[in-house]
Amino acid sequence: MDHTRRGLIGGILPAGLGAGIAAAAWPGYGEASPGPQSSGLAVDVTAFGAVGDGESPCADGFQAAIDEVEARGGGIVQVPAGVFVLEKTPLIGSRVHLRGVGAASVLRGRRPPGDEGAALISNKGQQARGYEGAHDWSISHFAIDSPQTNGIVVTHAARVYIGFILGIEVFHHFVDTAGRDILCEHLWLTGHSGTSSFQIDSLSGAQTIWDGERAVPPHYDGTDSRDVILRSSIITATAGSQGDRPRHDSSIHFHGDDTAGFLFSDLILGGAAIGVYQDAGTRYDDIQISNVRSHNPVAALRLNAGRTDQRGLMVRGFTHVPPAVPEDGYRGLEIAGRRQVILADIQLQAPATSARHAVHLAGCREVRIHGLQASAAGGTGVVISDHPPEGVDVPEAAARASAGASSRQILLESTLFSGFAVGCELRDAAPTGVQARGNLFDQVAIPYRGPIVHDLQAEIGD
Numbered sequence: 001m002d003h004t005r006r007g008l009i010g011g012i013l014p015a016g017l018g019a020g021i022a023a024a025a026w027p028g029y030g031e032a033s034p035g036p037q038s039s040g041l042a043v044d045v046t047a048f049g050a051v052g053d054g055e056s057p058c059a060d061g062f063q064a065a066i067d068e069v070e071a072r073g074g075g076i077v078q079v080p081a082g083v084f085v086l087e088k089t090p091l092i093g094s095r096v097h098l099r100g101v102g103a104a105s106v107l108r109g110r111r112p113p114g115d116e117g118a119a120l121i122s123n124k125g126q127q128a129r130g131y132e133g134a135h136d137w138s139i140s141h142f143a144i145d146s147p148q149t150n151g152i153v154v155t156h157a158a159r160v161y162i163g164f165i166l167g168i169e170v171f172h173h174f175v176d177t178a179g180r181d182i183l184c185e186h187l188w189l190t191g192h193s194g195t196s197s198f199q200i201d202s203l204s205g206a207q208t209i210w211d212g213e214r215a216v217p218p219h220y221d222g223t224d225s226r227d228v229i230l231r232s233s234i235i236t237a238t239a240g241s242q243g244d245r246p247r248h249d250s251s252i253h254f255h256g257d258d259t260a261g262f263l264f265s266d267l268i269l270g271g272a273a274i275g276v277y278q279d280a281g282t283r284y285d286d287i288q289i290s291n292v293r294s295h296n297p298v299a300a301l302r303l304n305a306g307r308t309d310q311r312g313l314m315v316r317g318f319t320h321v322p323p324a325v326p327e328d329g330y331r332g333l334e335i336a337g338r339r340q341v342i343l344a345d346i347q348l349q350a351p352a353t354s355a356r357h358a359v360h361l362a363g364c365r366e367v368r369i370h371g372l373q374a375s376a377a378g379g380t381g382v383v384i385s386d387h388p389p390e391g392v393d394v395p396e397a398a399a400r401a402s403a404g405a406s407s408r409q410i411l412l413e414s415t416l417f418s419g420f421a422v423g424c425e426l427r428d429a430a431p432t433g434v435q436a437r438g439n440l441f442d443q444v445a446i447p448y449r450g451p452i453v454h455d456l457q458a459e460i461g462d
Helices: 059-071 396-403
Strands: 042-044 053-057 075-078 082-086 096-099 105-109 119-123 135-146 150-170 175-193 198-200 226-235 250-254 259-269 274-278 284-294 299-303 313-320 331-336 341-349 357-362 365-375 380-385 408-413 416-418 422-426 434-437 440-442 446-449
Touching: 042 059, 059 075, 059 082, 059 096, 105 119, 119 135, 198 226, 226 250, 250 259, 259 274, 274 284, 284 299, 299 313, 313 331, 331 341, 341 357, 357 365, 365 380
Parallel strands: 042 075, 053 082, 075 096, 082 105, 096 135, 105 135, 119 150, 135 150, 150 175, 175 198, 175 226, 198 250, 226 259, 250 274, 259 284, 274 299, 284 313, 299 331, 313 341, 331 357, 341 365, 357 380, 365 408, 365 416, 380 422, 408 434, 416 440, 422 446
Antiparallel strands: none
16 A cells, blocks of 8 residues: 555644744645744755655655754754655754655654664654753654654653654554653554554653664653643554553553653544553653543553552543453543542443443542443442552552552542443442432442442432
């Protein structure tokens, strides 16, 4: 198949992200877009020897064009239509905006056997500390068809824009971030990724680049991803091997360490086992997720316990309609070890054969669930416990943290349960302050199980 012929919706980039990132239009595949308002400089990679014939090595041409623009204070490096083979990893410099013309500008890496997975493209400052690598750079309007490499890897960077990317195939991740102040939007990651399609990371053991002879690691100092926006994207790439997916394969993967500040909105997720997954033992504070539709079959959201309580999770306007149920049953939202949780306007629709839970809260405090609509055939609507769900592997330190934070101050209101054996169940030690009010039950055998305080006059059951 000729991947360069796949269509990609056009659009308009926003006006700026930090210094040096300015408006960039995408009228069509063949038309040039206006340059950043901060600089009139624009060069074409073909003027530096890059040839988009799908065979010729182009990395040196890309790097020469990038270096030229950076040396002159910043601007655009334009990539025309074609298939450009990057036999090495080009590194984008500060105030450089690498831009194609849409799905017709295809990037493909070439790596020797045994060294697959080194970055297709990254940024300068690989050996920097913290966020002192390249800053105020962007990459947009490309297709990535690179089975031998990772895709776009952000390393020690600050103020980065990634947009209008069609994901056809990569070795591991289409996007892997270890930087701060990152805006990602209009990503169509719909092909195949070896593991998670979009990974939020820290510099602790990955993100290598390829210099033409060997994989070169960055400076591993634990620099994490912080203050990341991901919006207006479709992430349905098939992740993992068919028929035997690792349980952590996900559309979006929190894989770093202690950090904060994430905003996900207007997304469609599918193709992997889990929609949004957080490694156990990590800590991610201040997460907001809104207007998301998930088709992932194992679970919509699994945020595991960290070493200590995590704060600030809000999920609003989330719909989960999985196409099938794994052998161990339906799982919707699984959230552990969090101090504050708000779940609002959630719709969880299990297939007819389901017999697990829609929501499982483990060791969470100060929880408000409002406007949940959940349906299934058996199982439990909402489980409140001090321990993670059965079958979910949790490291010892994270398990201790979760077990040490008893669930309490939980409010369940204005919720509709349909078809469950149990509506809401309180397990483990009896916490204080678990209240329910204004909830409706349709064909639910037991509305509440455990010492839950509820307003009987507000409850309706068949």
